[in-house]
Amino acid sequence: MSLAVSGTAFVLLAVAGLSVTIGTWPLDWSSALSFTGMDATVLWDFRAPRILAALLGGACLGLSGSIFQTMLRNPLASPDIIGFTAGSSAGALLTIVLSGGTAYVVVGALGGGLMTGALVMSLAWRGGLDPFRLVLIGLAFGISLMALTNFLLGISSAPQAADAARWLAGSFSARGWDAVLTLGLTLLCAAPLLAFLRFTLDRLDLGDDLARLLGLPVDAARVGLALVAIALAAAAVSVAGPIAFVAFMAPPTARALAGSHGACLVLSALAGSAITLAADFAARFGIAGYHLPAGVFTALIGGPFLLGLVILQTRRNRL
Amino acid sequence: MTDTAAGLSAENIRVQLAGRTILPELDFQLAMGEVTVIVGPNACGKSTLLRSLARLLPVSSGRIVLDGEDIHRQSARKLARRLGLLPQSSIAPAGLSVRGLAARGRTPHQAPFRPWTKADDEAVDEALDATGMMHLADRPLDELSGGQRQRAWLSLALAQETDLLLLDEPTTYLDLPHQIEILDLVRKLNRDSGRTVAMVLHDINLAARVADRIVGMRDGCIRVDGPPAKVVTAECMKTLFDLDCVVVEDPLRGGPLVVPA
Numbered sequence: 001m002s003l004a005v006s007g008t009a010f011v012l013l014a015v016a017g018l019s020v021t022i023g024t025w026p027l028d029w030s031s032a033l034s035f036t037g038m039d040a041t042v043l044w045d046f047r048a049p050r051i052l053a054a055l056l057g058g059a060c061l062g063l064s065g066s067i068f069q070t071m072l073r074n075p076l077a078s079p080d081i082i083g084f085t086a087g088s089s090a091g092a093l094l095t096i097v098l099s100g101g102t103a104y105v106v107v108g109a110l111g112g113g114l115m116t117g118a119l120v121m122s123l124a125w126r127g128g129l130d131p132f133r134l135v136l137i138g139l140a141f142g143i144s145l146m147a148l149t150n151f152l153l154g155i156s157s158a159p160q161a162a163d164a165a166r167w168l169a170g171s172f173s174a175r176g177w178d179a180v181l182t183l184g185l186t187l188l189c190a191a192p193l194l195a196f197l198r199f200t201l202d203r204l205d206l207g208d209d210l211a212r213l214l215g216l217p218v219d220a221a222r223v224g225l226a227l228v229a230i231a232l233a234a235a236a237v238s239v240a241g242p243i244a245f246v247a248f249m250a251p252p253t254a255r256a257l258a259g260s261h262g263a264c265l266v267l268s269a270l271a272g273s274a275i276t277l278a279a280d281f282a283a284r285f286g287i288a289g290y291h292l293p294a295g296v297f298t299a300l301i302g303g304p305f306l307l308g309l310v311i312l313q314t315r316r317n318r319l
Numbered sequence: 320m321t322d323t324a325a326g327l328s329a330e331n332i333r334v335q336l337a338g339r340t341i342l343p344e345l346d347f348q349l350a351m352g353e354v355t356v357i358v359g360p361n362a363c364g365k366s367t368l369l370r371s372l373a374r375l376l377p378v379s380s381g382r383i384v385l386d387g388e389d390i391h392r393q394s395a396r397k398l399a400r401r402l403g404l405l406p407q408s409s410i411a412p413a414g415l416s417v418r419g420l421a422a423r424g425r426t427p428h429q430a431p432f433r434p435w436t437k438a439d440d441e442a443v444d445e446a447l448d449a450t451g452m453m454h455l456a457d458r459p460l461d462e463l464s465g466g467q468r469q470r471a472w473l474s475l476a477l478a479q480e481t482d483l484l485l486l487d488e489p490t491t492y493l494d495l496p497h498q499i500e501i502l503d504l505v506r507k508l509n510r511d512s513g514r515t516v517a518m519v520l521h522d523i524n525l526a527a528r529v530a531d532r533i534v535g536m537r538d539g540c541i542r543v544d545g546p547p548a549k550v551v552t553a554e555c556m557k558t559l560f561d562l563d564c565v566v567v568e569d570p571l572r573g574g575p576l577v578v579p580a
Contacts, residue, residue, distance in 0.1 A: 073410075127377070195431070196431050199429075199431035203423060205412035205415075206410060206412065206423060209375055209409075210409055210410075210423075212375060213403065213404050213406075214426035214479070215395040215396035215399030215400070215427040260414070261413050261414040261415070
């Protein structure tokens with residue numbers, strides 16, 4: 001387990017190092033670290049915040065996915081599939097269309113995510129929070145919110161629509177230190193809450209009945225965990241737009257690396273960081289000279305990843 | 320109730336599920352230190368009674384009292400240290416070892432940020448010993464046979480160290496030798512440590528073999544109640560199951576034995 005964590009952390013650092021050094025402006029570290037000249041500007045104003053934002057944003061998404069998948073006992077139940085990311089997107093887009101800029105995106109993403117969460121959870125509540133109902137209702141909300149997003153795109157004026165479309169693809173391009181601050185603060189707030197809630201999270205795999213019989217506050221913990229996970233995903237969305245499938249892919253990757261079936265929160269965060277950072281790295285160089293947003297790359301590998309997951313699982317079950 | 324001593328009882332409870340009344344009005348007092356077996360035809364409310372007693376289901380009127388206090392007013396953790404229930408079917412998390420499963424039973428004795436203690440270790444060891452699962456402690460659950468798996472679940476309930484143990488059909492899906500094995504184990508747990516056991520069983524002959532007291536239910540009501548010798552009779556079987564039968568003496572143990580006509 002600790003080997004998997006340190007291994008992933010090492011890969012992550014290597015990719016981060018590469019990503020900082022390589023680019024359209026080849027970085028000269030000695031002059032960059034002396035805080036003078038173009039190299040310093042490239043490092044401190046562009047690459048460092050962008051890479052840190054990708055790192056932290058990926059961690060937020062990895063954590064969020066791991067929380068949802070574990071507490072709902074469903075590998076499909078990541079926030080980007082069951083509507084919470086869509087809620088954040090719609091909220092953020094609404095602020096773009098209403099204010100004509102991206103100034104209130106954080107508020108919109110958080111508000112949209114939490115509002116969707118509250119609606120989905122209250123509809124899924126039947127004397128308790130039923131995991132399967134929550135997934136189905138979340139899916140339904142996701143589809144409706146996608147329609148709302150498209151509607152908002154349709155009614156916005158041309159420059160706003162261009163802004164919004166770029167934002168909707170999901171990218172860390174030109175993100176500054178304020179993005180790093182938003183993500184860092186969210187993670188700092190989430191960490192102690194998760195450290196407390198994981199006692200229950202780790203024991204939900206026995207099923208709700210047994211967890212209740214063991215004296216665990218199943219519903220309260222699930223609501224708390226959902227709020228933390230939604231806030232994490234919303235923070236990532238507010239900074240980078242809806243980066244597709246990272247929250248979905250990171251937890252199974254972490255479980256495979258650890259050879260464990262639990263939540264693997266730390267490893268999921270690291271895996272999320274690694275996937276996002278690699279996607280951002282690829283995005284900076286693009287395909288055939290076209291710069292593409294990171295969200296396109298994560299979506300590109302998301303489909304085959306799901307296919308691989310299904311094939312692997314059926315093979316394991318047959319053995 | 321005047322009797323506020325240690326014990327679990329249902330006082331005039333009414334339980335509804337999805338708008339249907341399962342238990343219209345039921346009084347039940349669990350005899351401490353005994354093995355009580357609840358029998359009855361399918362859908363008579365046996366499991367519902369057990370699940371209500373363990374607070375998994377809300378009662379729409381009446382109350383469940385443990386040690387003189389309504390269980391719905393007690394803290395979940397406190398309740399989980401007094402009373403354990405093994406549900407009819409449980410999810411076995413993939414890859415979890417037998418010891419890992421038993422360790423989950425320590426949950427009500429633990430808390431977030433509190434480290435695993437020696438007492439926890441001892442309780443888990445004791446549970447694995449009692450169920451004869453020590454030699455399989457490190458095996459993942461999904462590699463075990465049905466009987467072994469059922470013993471592993473039982474070790475979770477034992478590690479919980481509750482003196483009240485409710486078991487919902489602990490012998491389902493097991494072949495006859497394994498059914499006997501589980502029931503003899505339950506009997507032994509009751510004899511050795513004085514645990515109070517209440518369980519739902521389908522097989523009336525097995526119930527007669529293991530029970531101090533048999534409670535027979537039908538249509539959400541308790542119809543017969545007493546020691547096996549008094550309850551396992553042709554009349555009672557007719558009342559409970561509409562079953563025509565002859566009751567003979569068990570040639571080995573002398574208890575009643577139902578032979579369906």
